[in-house]
Amino acid sequence: MDRTIAIDVNRLCKSYDGHKAVDDLSFQVYAGEIFGLLGPNGAGKSTTLRTLITLLHPTSGTATVLGHDTVREADLVRTLFGYVPQERAIDRFLTGREHLELLGALYHLTKEEAAKRIAELLKLVELEEHADRPAKTYSGGMKRKLDIACGLLPNPKILFLDEPTLGLDVQSRLRIWDYIRMLKARGMTVVMTTNYLDEADQLCDRLAIIDCGKVKTIGSPAELKVALGGDSVSLTIKETARLGALASAIKGQPAIRTVNATATGLDIRVESAEKALPAILEAANKLDCRLDFIDYHRPRLDDVFIAHTGRSLKDAAPAEETT
Amino acid sequence: MAHYWQEIEALTLRWVRRLSREKFSMLFTLVQPMLFWLIFFGNLFQRAADVQVTQAPNYISFLAAGVVVMTVLNNGLAGGVDLLFDKENGFLERLMSAPIHRSSVILSRFIFVMTITSLQVLVILGIAFLFGVHPATGLPGVAMILLIGMLFGVGLTAISMAMAFSVKSHGDFFSVLGFLSLPMIFLSSALVPLTAMPTWMSVLAQFNPMTWAIDAVRPLILTNWSDALPHVGMAIVVMLIFDALCLYGGAKAFRRAMG
Ligand SMILES: Nc1ncnc2c1ncn2[C@@H]1O[C@H](COP(=O)(O)OP(=O)(O)OP(=O)(O)O)[C@@H](O)[C@H]1O
Ligand SMILES: [Mg+2]
Numbered sequence: 001m002d003r004t005i006a007i008d009v010n011r012l013c014k015s016y017d018g019h020k021a022v023d024d025l026s027f028q029v030y031a032g033e034i035f036g037l038l039g040p041n042g043a044g045k046s047t048t049l050r051t052l053i054t055l056l057h058p059t060s061g062t063a064t065v066l067g068h069d070t071v072r073e074a075d076l077v078r079t080l081f082g083y084v085p086q087e088r089a090i091d092r093f094l095t096g097r098e099h100l101e102l103l104g105a106l107y108h109l110t111k112e113e114a115a116k117r118i119a120e121l122l123k124l125v126e127l128e129e130h131a132d133r134p135a136k137t138y139s140g141g142m143k144r145k146l147d148i149a150c151g152l153l154p155n156p157k158i159l160f161l162d163e164p165t166l167g168l169d170v171q172s173r174l175r176i177w178d179y180i181r182m183l184k185a186r187g188m189t190v191v192m193t194t195n196y197l198d199e200a201d202q203l204c205d206r207l208a209i210i211d212c213g214k215v216k217t218i219g220s221p222a223e224l225k226v227a228l229g230g231d232s233v234s235l236t237i238k239e240t241a242r243l244g245a246l247a248s249a250i251k252g253q254p255a256i257r258t259v260n261a262t263a264t265g266l267d268i269r270v271e272s273a274e275k276a277l278p279a280i281l282e283a284a285n286k287l288d289c290r291l292d293f294i295d296y297h298r299p300r301l302d303d304v305f306i307a308h309t310g311r312s313l314k315d316a317a318p319a320e321e322t323t
Numbered sequence: 324m325a326h327y328w329q330e331i332e333a334l335t336l337r338w339v340r341r342l343s344r345e346k347f348s349m350l351f352t353l354v355q356p357m358l359f360w361l362i363f364f365g366n367l368f369q370r371a372a373d374v375q376v377t378q379a380p381n382y383i384s385f386l387a388a389g390v391v392v393m394t395v396l397n398n399g400l401a402g403g404v405d406l407l408f409d410k411e412n413g414f415l416e417r418l419m420s421a422p423i424h425r426s427s428v429i430l431s432r433f434i435f436v437m438t439i440t441s442l443q444v445l446v447i448l449g450i451a452f453l454f455g456v457h458p459a460t461g462l463p464g465v466a467m468i469l470l471i472g473m474l475f476g477v478g479l480t481a482i483s484m485a486m487a488f489s490v491k492s493h494g495d496f497f498s499v500l501g502f503l504s505l506p507m508i509f510l511s512s513a514l515v516p517l518t519a520m521p522t523w524m525s526v527l528a529q530f531n532p533m534t535w536a537i538d539a540v541r542p543l544i545l546t547n548w549s550d551a552l553p554h555v556g557m558a559i560v561v562m563l564i565f566d567a568l569c570l571y572g573g574a575k576a577f578r579r580a581m582g
Contacts, residue, residue, distance in 0.1 A: 053420045055581065078422040089413035093344040094337065105333030106421040108326050134344065150417065 004031040006158060006189045007052065012061035014047050021047045023213035024061070029191055029206075034184050036204030037193040038305070040313055044213040045193035046086055049160050052191070053083050065158060084151035086162035086193075088143045092136035096127050096146050099135065100153055107154045121149040124179070141172045148179065159183060161192035165199060177203050197313055201301045209308050216308035225299040230257060231273040232303045233280060235294040236265030242289050249283040256280075260306060265293070267306060330423045334431035338405065342439070360390045361450060364514075376519045379545055387451040388541035389513030392533055394443050395472045399479025400504055402436040403487035407496055410487060410580070419581055429484060429577065436480050437473050444472050456544065460551060464543040467555060474562035475536045481566070481573035488573075488580035512537045535561040 007029035014022040022044040029035040037045045050056040051063050054074040063070045065077045091099065097118060104114030122128045125145040135143060144164070151159055164180070165173040180190055180203060194200050200207050201221045209216040209224075217224060237243065240263075247259045247266055255275040260267040270276035273296040284291055305313050342349055365383035372382040379385035406428070409415040418428055448458065448465060458464045483500075490496045508514070510524060511533040517525040528534045539558035542551035 050416075053416075055416060055419055075422065078420060081420075083417065083420045085413045085416055087413040089417040091337070091341070091414055093341045098337075098340065102333050102337055103417075103421065105329050106418065106423050108329060108422075154421075 005029070006031040007035075007063070007065055007191065009048070009052070009063045010061055012048065012051060012063055013059045014044075014051065014056060015059045020213050022051070022058075025210070025213065025215055026061075027208045027215055027218055029189060031189050032184065032187060033205040034180060034190045034192065034203055036200045036207035037191070037210055038195065038197070038200040038204075038207050038313075039193075039210035040195055043195075043210045045195075045210060046162055047213075048210075049083075049162050049191070049193060053081065053160060054078055079154075080156060081158040081160055082151040082154050082156035084147050084159070084161045084164060086166065088140070088147055089150075090135045090138075090143050090146060093134055095132050095134055096122070096138070096149075097131040099146060099150055103150055103153045117153060117155065121152055124152075125149045141168050144168060144172070144176075148176065152183075156188070158189045158191065161190065163193055163195070165194070165196070173199075195313060197301045197305065209305060211309040217304070221301055221304075224304045225301065228269065228299040228304060228307055230269055230271050230299070231276075231296050232299055233268040233270055233273060233276060233294065233296040234262075234265060235268075235280070235284075236262075236292040237284070237289045238292055239289050240264055242287055246284060246287055246289055249287060250280055253279040253283070258307075260310075262312070267303070267312075269303070269307070270296075327424050327427065330427040331431050331434070334418075334428055335434050338431065338435040341405065360393060361386065361447060361454075365390075365454070372515075377516060381455075383451065383454050384456040384545060385516075385541070386514070387448070387456050388537050388544050389511075390451075391444050391447055391468060391472065391540055392475065392511075392537045393508055393513055394447060395440055395476045395536070396479060396504060396507060396533060398436055398440040398443065399476045400483050400500055402432060402476075402480035403483030403485070404496070406432060406484055407487035407490070407493055411493065425577075425581065429573075432484065433477065433480055437476055440472060440476050441469050444469060451544075458544045459546055460543045460548050464548075464551070467551075468540050468543055471536055471539055471555070471558055471562065474559065474566060475532065478532070478562065478566040478569035481569035485569070485573040485576035488576040507531060507533055510534075512541075532561055532565045 005028050009025060009027050012022055012025040013020065025044070025048060027035075037048060039045050047056065051058055052065060052070060054070045054077050057071055066080055068077050068080070070077050094102070100118040100121065101114060104118065109117065122131050125148060127142060127145055127149065130138065130142060135146065138146065144167075148161075148164065151161065161180070165176050168176065177199070180192070184190060192204070204221065206218065206220050207224075208218045217227075219227065237246065243261050243266065247261055250256055250266070250268060251259050253276070255271040256279070257269040257271065259269075268276070268280065277296065280294075281291075302312055361383065365386045368382045368386075372385070374381070377385040406415065409418070415428070419425075445465075448456075448468070458468075460467070486496055486499060490499070510528045511531045512528060513533065517528055517534070520528065535554075535558045539551065539554040542554055
């Protein structure tokens with residue numbers, strides 16, 4: 001893959017009234033890859049994207065897009081990307097086609113260019129039949145597709161997607177993943193945020209795990225998992241009062257690396273499941289803990305997340321929003 | 324320059340489309356001022372108002388100038404509402420992340436609000452005409468009324484947009500709006516001449532740019548050019564100062580909100 005740097009975020013900080021939304025964030029995105037920012041609600045993902053689209057000025061630090069500074073060369077930077085915001089930024093009174101026509105004019109396309117591009121895009125997102133209805137009659141998924149079509153209208157080199165599949169049904173999600181892969185195949189660089197682990201795992205070439213405005217780790221999903229090494233054992237027990245005792249009993253054993261308590265059980269990182277399992281079972285027996293459930297697996301992205309942030313994404317994120 | 328124009332044209336078209344799809348609200352914004360103020364209020368006070376005090380043949384002809392400027396006031400102060408909604412639902416962010424001139428969205432809004440206001444002023448003058456109020460200075464006078472209205476409207480729209488960009492929630496926006504608009508009307512010469520006011524009110528009213536606009540529009544409707552011209556001259560000066568202040572504040576608020 002091409003290792004040209006498309007986006008360079010360097011020690012970016014953004015504070016709101018003293019609260020650091022983004023705190024010394026650095027990462028680079030290579031041209032032609034799908035790069036993910038994975039993190040719980042409030043981690044600072046949208047704030048980072050808003051800086052990249054030039055609409056927020058960093059408190060300190062810099063960001064460049066294709067080598068151009070997002071503050072000093074904001075006008076130029078704005079010609080380089082397409083943007084799909086997190087909220088459905090739709091005008092209820094305009095039809096789908098009118099949205100795209102408006103953006104066509106804002107990107108200074110001629111009428112003919114715009115008409116051609118709009119026809120292609122409506123086809124791509126399968127909104128042709130609904131193109132001439134006001135957007136207030138669209139379903140949530142249709143609005144999201146229109147959003148994405150709007151982001152693609154400038155035919156940009158770089159596409160910023162803020163939580164592209166939030167609140168979509170499974171089929172629509174899979175379809176949007178397919179679009180994104182297709183865009184990459186056409187040579188586009190995609191930077192997306194998500195708080196879905198499976199999305200980050202399956203879609204992103206590389207990702208940065210972000211928590212509390214800081215980058216916790218960066219790499220491809222495979223690299224991140226391998227870097228953890230070993231396997232994961234998760235178990236839940238009936239006598240949750242004895243979790244603490246069980247955790248400390250297990251901690252000392254050979255082949256055990258780390259032990260993390262969850263609400264009803266333990267997440268244990270081990271050298272190898274074969275060696276560790278007997279020790280874990282024995283410790284549980286000794287303490288008279290009845291196992292509800294036990295499972296071991298190769299590291300998954302949620303294990304990576306837990307290892308780097310100390311909690312699981314599900315615990316960190318409040319109930320999924322559907323708007 | 325061609326790009327600039329293309330942006331403004333497309334953005335203005337959007338405002339027109341939005342309005343044309345909100346037929347109900349369009350009807351209300353158009354009809355409300357003339358119905359409520361001119362027809363009801365004007366006829367209601369026809370006999371209660373003293374012709375010696377108003378110095379006009381009847382109350383409706385006195386009130387016409389006030390209603391014209393009140394329409395400018397209401398349209399202007401509400402001019403930022405759509406931008407407020409755009410800001411809240413992220414549409415503004417989408418527009419501003421496009422490679423457009425930073426001023427295009429705002430300029431399109433000014434053009435739209437000024438056009439709608441002018442049309443409304445013409446409708447009000449038309450209705451007043453039906454009630455026997457014939458502008459004394461004729462069509463040139465009507466053109467001058469439109470000019471004064473626009474000069475006042477620019478500043479008001481700028482205030483409204485500045486508020487739209489700075490408020491935290493749209494509840495705040497509408498409270499401030501309500502708080503501004505009624506005192507502006509009562510502390511002006513819209514409903515009664517300053518001479519008929521308690522002194523403290525008439526003193527305050529002199530600091531209200533609305534008073535200056537009305538005092539220029541009223542002789543254009545009631546008397547003649549030579550009576551009107553000094554007032555018109557003063558009004559234009561006052562409006563230019565008012566606009567400069569409002570535009571300065573508006574530009575600051577916009578820059579703070581849009582980076
Ligand atoms: N305009 C603002 N004013 C004040 N605080 C803000 C503003 N925008 C964001 N924040 C704060 O900055 C932090 C990061 O917000 P951000 O929107 O970047 O999170 P996020 O990672 O996109 O979360 P989500 O998954 O919920 O979209 C949050 O604590 C948020 O409250
Ligand atoms: Mg976000």
